[in-house]
Amino acid sequence: MAMAIEARGLQKRFGQCxxxxxxxxxxxxxxxxxxxxxxGAGKTTLLRILLGIIRPDDGDVFVDGxxxxxxxxxxxxxxxxxxxxxxxxxxxxxxxxxxxxxxFYSKWDEETMVRxxxxxxxxxxxxxxxxxxxxxxxxxxxxxxSHHPSYLFLDEPTAGLDPLVRRxxxxxxxxxxxxxxxTVIYSTHILADLxxxxxxxxxxxxxxxxxxxxxxxxxxxxxxxxxxxxxxxPEDPRTWPEIAACERRGRVWSLTxxxxxxxxxxxxxxxxxxxxxxxxxxxxxWFIASVxxxxxxxxNS
Amino acid sequence: MKRIVNRHLLFRExxxxxxxxxxxxxxxxxxxxxxxxxxxxxxxxxxxxxYLPPEFTPATYWAHDLxxxxxxxxxxxxxxxxxxxxxxxxxxxGTFILLMVxxxxxxxxxxxxxxxxxxxxLPVTRGEVVLTKFVAGVLTLTLGTALGLVITGLxxxxxxTPPGLTLPVVAQTYLKWWSVFLTIYALAFLAGTxxxxxxxxxxxxxxxxxxxxCLTLAAVAVLMTFGVDPGRRYLWQIxxxxxxxxxxxxVQEGFGWEGTALMLLTSAAALAAAVWVFQAAPxxxxxxxxxxxxxxxxxxxxxxxxxxxxxxxxxxxxxxGEKPNWLVSLAVLAVVFAAVFQATRFVVRKGAS
Numbered sequence: 001m002a003m004a005i006e007a008r009g010l011q012k013r014f015g016q017c018x019x020x021x022x023x024x025x026x027x028x029x030x031x032x033x034x035x036x037x038x039x040g041a042g043k044t045t046l047l048r049i050l051l052g053i054i055r056p057d058d059g060d061v062f063v064d065g066x067x068x069x070x071x072x073x074x075x076x077x078x079x080x081x082x083x084x085x086x087x088x089x090x091x092x093x094x095x096x097x098x099x100x101x102x103x104f105y106s107k108w109d110e111e112t113m114v115r116x117x118x119x120x121x122x123x124x125x126x127x128x129x130x131x132x133x134x135x136x137x138x139x140x141x142x143x144x145x146s147h148h149p150s151y152l153f154l155d156e157p158t159a160g161l162d163p164l165v166r167r168x169x170x171x172x173x174x175x176x177x178x179x180x181x182x183t184v185i186y187s188t189h190i191l192a193d194l195x196x197x198x199x200x201x202x203x204x205x206x207x208x209x210x211x212x213x214x215x216x217x218x219x220x221x222x223x224x225x226x227x228x229x230x231x232x233x234p235e236d237p238r239t240w241p242e243i244a245a246c247e248r249r250g251r252v253w254s255l256t257x258x259x260x261x262x263x264x265x266x267x268x269x270x271x272x273x274x275x276x277x278x279x280x281x282x283x284x285x286w287f288i289a290s291v292x293x294x295x296x297x298x299x300n301s
Numbered sequence: 302m303k304r305i306v307n308r309h310l311l312f313r314e315x316x317x318x319x320x321x322x323x324x325x326x327x328x329x330x331x332x333x334x335x336x337x338x339x340x341x342x343x344x345x346x347x348x349x350x351x352y353l354p355p356e357f358t359p360a361t362y363w364a365h366d367l368x369x370x371x372x373x374x375x376x377x378x379x380x381x382x383x384x385x386x387x388x389x390x391x392x393x394x395g396t397f398i399l400l401m402v403x404x405x406x407x408x409x410x411x412x413x414x415x416x417x418x419x420x421x422x423l424p425v426t427r428g429e430v431v432l433t434k435f436v437a438g439v440l441t442l443t444l445g446t447a448l449g450l451v452i453t454g455l456x457x458x459x460x461x462t463p464p465g466l467t468l469p470v471v472a473q474t475y476l477k478w479w480s481v482f483l484t485i486y487a488l489a490f491l492a493g494t495x496x497x498x499x500x501x502x503x504x505x506x507x508x509x510x511x512x513x514x515c516l517t518l519a520a521v522a523v524l525m526t527f528g529v530d531p532g533r534r535y536l537w538q539i540x541x542x543x544x545x546x547x548x549x550x551x552v553q554e555g556f557g558w559e560g561t562a563l564m565l566l567t568s569a570a571a572l573a574a575a576v577w578v579f580q581a582a583p584x585x586x587x588x589x590x591x592x593x594x595x596x597x598x599x600x601x602x603x604x605x606x607x608x609x610x611x612x613x614x615x616x617x618x619x620x621x622g623e624k625p626n627w628l629v630s631l632a633v634l635a636v637v638f639a640a641v642f643q644a645t646r647f648v649v650r651k652g653a654s
Contacts (some may be wrong), residue, residue: 053421054584077424087415091317101315103309104423140419153422 004029004183010059021207034194035187035205076209080144084155090129105147113146191283222281223261244289310433329445392406404489409502431579480564494575527618528625605642
């Protein structure tokens with residue numbers, strides 16, 4: 001599979017705090033890659049490094065196999081970016097903001113801009129500082145989409161948006177990716193959005209991509225399994241390495257499995273369970289189970 | 302040229318920071334010209350009678366209308382010290398503070414307002430970003446100074462003036478002032494580029510603008526308490542030279558072509574440093590060590606040194622009667638520095654916890 005964006009061995013620290021520790025990342029061309037992680041995990045830092053806004057302490061970033069330099073205008077001309085805090089150019093009117101985009105991008109599509117502005121109801125004559133946070137995000141999104149970028153970086157673009165607009169934003173991103181083959185890196189805490197939009201997902205944890213999977217693969221591997229044993233099970237399921245989280249209420253065990261669900265089912269059968277039932281695991285449950293174990297471990301230690 | 306200054310970025314600068322640019326330009330123009338003109342109304346022709354045309358005497362001077370009075374400029378008084386001295390430097394300081402604000406906000410303001418992030422994602426190089434911003438500020442102060450020159454120069458062109466006062470003299474004076482403005486702006490710009498937030502940028506700016514003068518003053522004061530004669534040891538020469546590196550203080554000291562050349566060199570060096578710092582790390586808090594709470598040792602050293610010098614000078618003048626005693630001075634410096642150093646660290650640590 002051809003990789004649009006690839007990062008190798010990225011390291012970054014701020015003062016004494018290591019944010020990225022030898023991170024590797026592969027984003028296939030034309031995919032929508034969801035980036036998840038806890039607050040402070042380094043998602044924004046990673047995006048900034050990929051964009052060339054900040055420089056890694058070590059490691060390289062490749063775009064279509066070519067190493068990027070942080071100040072490469074040609075590469076930046078092919079990217080769209082929506083920052084997590086869309087405090088862009090307070091004094092500019094919305095129309096001036098887009099006029100700026102027209103000046104900078106040779107592929108600027110005025111028709112698309114007008115269509116998106118109408119669709120999202122952005123007031124062209126108002127200044128950006130007068131807009132609500134969500135509206136500023138939408139303005140940044142229109143700015144990013146109006147030049148049909150080859151690579152789109154979205155840093156929590158739906159935070160602060162109402163559900164209707166959130167749905168609209170996701171639709172726009174999906175349309176852009178489908179029509180122009182845009183490679184999208186989408187960082188968010190709203191995991192339901194990722195579930196709808198992404199085809200791959202990466203969990204940023206401990207300074208590296210701890211888990212990276214296609215969404216379908218992840219859904220196939222991750223399960224919540226309710227098991228009933230008469231009396232005690234012959235082997236404590238909590239000791240099984242595949243179990244991310246385990247809860248017991250009387251005779252009913254609730255096992256959260258983030259990978260190798262089939263192997264766990266085999267073990268349950270071998271342990272002669274009275275009854276078991278496989279339930280799909282939402283992305284949110286998967287995230288909590290994947291990260292929660294480490295958090296608990298950190299708390300205990 | 303395209304790679305140095307990006308006209309699209311310049312357009313953005315104008316729309317984003319136009320208000321501050323216009324305000325700074327107008328204050329520069331009218332601050333310079335009005336301050337000078339008012340000074341002349343009060344002191345100029347009367348104080349320098351030899352330069353007055355024969356029809357002017359102190360008795361007849363006040364009979365003339367204001368425009369004629371304003372027109373008479375004396376090249377001797379039309380200098381930097383004359384500019385600020387009569388009003389205790391107040392209008393001048395306002396101008397300089399505004400220039401510092403312009404310089405600091407160019408980078409630190411953008412970074413603080415989270416606007417730099419989007420700017421850096423645009424298809425431009427880091428060099429274009431930093432140089433365009435610098436040029437925007439330079440254009441502002443150049444146009445402001447030019448407007449001031451026009452306002453002051455018109456009377457010289459069209460009204461009778463004292464001997465020696467020609468338009469080139471006025472232009473030279475404004476050129477020298479422009480070099481001071483440029484240096485103040487360049488140092489503030491460097492401070493804003495180095496610092497991570499506005500607070501540290503302001504501290505950094507103050508350090509760049511005032512530190513050379515303050516350090517020299519402190520060094521001379523300390524050496525005098527040990528009996529070293531600044532005049533004999535050429536220390537006063539250093540004392541006179543170093544303020545040239547501090548444009549804000551320079552206003553009170555006066556300057557000539559040597560100072561102008563130094564100002565231009567300082568500006569070039571500050572710009573080069575700003576470009577280097579920005580290209581290396583545009584988004585990170587390069588100068589966060591200037592911020593309170595980040596370095597107990599730095600703050601302790603700074604406050605300790607200031608306190609030691611002040612107390613030592615007070616003891617020298619008040620207790621020793623200006624008779625140098627190296628043992629007492631050394632003891633005072635050491636004890637006060639150590640005490641304030643520890644006290645500062647204690648306060649900072651308490652504040653942090």
